[in-house]
Amino acid sequence: MNISYSKQDINNEDIESVIKVLKSDFLTQGPVIELFENEINKYCNSKYSVAVNSATSALHIACLSIGLGQGDWLWTSPITFAASSNCGLLCGANVDFVDIDIDTYNIDIDLLTEKLKIAEKDNKLPKVVIPVHMGGKPCDMKKIYELSIIYGFKIIEDASHALGASYHKGKIGSCDYSDITVFSFHPVKMITTGEGGLATTNDHLIFEQMKLYRNHGITRNTEMMKNKLNEPWHYEQINLGLNYRLSDISSALGLNQLKRLDEFVNIRNNLALNYNEFFKNINISLPHSDKNIQSSFHLYIIRMDFDKMNLSKKDMFNYFYENSINLNVHYIPVHLHPYYKNLGFNKGDFPISEKYYLQAITLPLHTKITLKEQEKVYNTLIEFIDNK
Numbered sequence: 001m002n003i004s005y006s007k008q009d010i011n012n013e014d015i016e017s018v019i020k021v022l023k024s025d026f027l028t029q030g031p032v033i034e035l036f037e038n039e040i041n042k043y044c045n046s047k048y049s050v051a052v053n054s055a056t057s058a059l060h061i062a063c064l065s066i067g068l069g070q071g072d073w074l075w076t077s078p079i080t081f082a083a084s085s086n087c088g089l090l091c092g093a094n095v096d097f098v099d100i101d102i103d104t105y106n107i108d109i110d111l112l113t114e115k116l117k118i119a120e121k122d123n124k125l126p127k128v129v130i131p132v133h134m135g136g137k138p139c140d141m142k143k144i145y146e147l148s149i150i151y152g153f154k155i156i157e158d159a160s161h162a163l164g165a166s167y168h169k170g171k172i173g174s175c176d177y178s179d180i181t182v183f184s185f186h187p188v189k190m191i192t193t194g195e196g197g198l199a200t201t202n203d204h205l206i207f208e209q210m211k212l213y214r215n216h217g218i219t220r221n222t223e224m225m226k227n228k229l230n231e232p233w234h235y236e237q238i239n240l241g242l243n244y245r246l247s248d249i250s251s252a253l254g255l256n257q258l259k260r261l262d263e264f265v266n267i268r269n270n271l272a273l274n275y276n277e278f279f280k281n282i283n284i285s286l287p288h289s290d291k292n293i294q295s296s297f298h299l300y301i302i303r304m305d306f307d308k309m310n311l312s313k314k315d316m317f318n319y320f321y322e323n324s325i326n327l328n329v330h331y332i333p334v335h336l337h338p339y340y341k342n343l344g345f346n347k348g349d350f351p352i353s354e355k356y357y358l359q360a361i362t363l364p365l366h367t368k369i370t371l372k373e374q375e376k377v378y379n380t381l382i383e384f385i386d387n388k
């Protein structure tokens, strides 16, 4: 049997909940999406939620809702999925990056502070900063929040990995230290809706804007309309939006998956401890831990100094593949993609991310992996290192 790096966890109740919607009157724009949004609010302790068809869409409407546009700057870190910065480009804004911290793989707070000081002098302060909770490990949000007060930027948390993670006892998604938090429900993420995403916020105006952008910029709320016609069929388009709606079919799956989120987080944390125990005596970097946070452990990332160990990452990938184990790498630094190079970014711009990229490997981790399979991952690594 193949050991995959990630896998969804669907049970019979999940399947039944989807069938129930298929037999109901509404496949989309029905009652289930709101039930799902309300349950996420309860779980995360947020006021408002807007469910959409992907985290990419959620990031896009999040940026639109805070008015990001031409001439503005969006900052994030290079070790992320390209959607974290593409959302800025889609709004016509400029994008820049802040390098990562080599221990946490999250945005480096000292480098962020330095870059803000320079940007203030140059009159190029960011309108929004998007911290990415890499692998499910929350960024130091209090510090980023303090900087946002000083320099006046908005914060959108890219928590695509971090549903179920906690920061100083608060759940990620509570927006205690941000304006908006975005989650992904792609099958490899913490819970799934097939494709899907969601944005939480405590700001009513941002909430209303995101709902508008999700649905073509159309409202049926008379208070928001220009013409108070009082005709029962009347609706108005007051913004230029998109169709980013999540169907009730997908929402039903998410709603039922959410019941097991805490169980998923516990299983993943225990599996991470198993790996830590296996690897404690070999010379590789293990995931960083911190008493003030609980990672969701969406990813278990190790770092190896391949040059120093006289090994090749490519050989390692192939060796594991031959042994039916799929590894992965999160991520190719965004600024090194051809599209971003065309925008003017170059190799060497963010050296810590680039060094991280050479060393990082994502090991298989999902709720169905067994201790035996984890042991096989460990043994395969030892064999690879010994037989180089």
Ligand SMILES: *Cc1c(COP(=O)(O)O)cnc(C)c1O
Residues within 6 Å of the ligand: 053, 054, 055, 056, 057, 080, 081, 083, 084, 132, 158, 160, 161, 183, 184, 185, 186, 196, 197
């Ligand atoms: C998965 C992911 C996204 C995009 O999620 P989709 O739901 O696939 O659009 C964005 N940012 C990060 C960090 C991700 O891991």
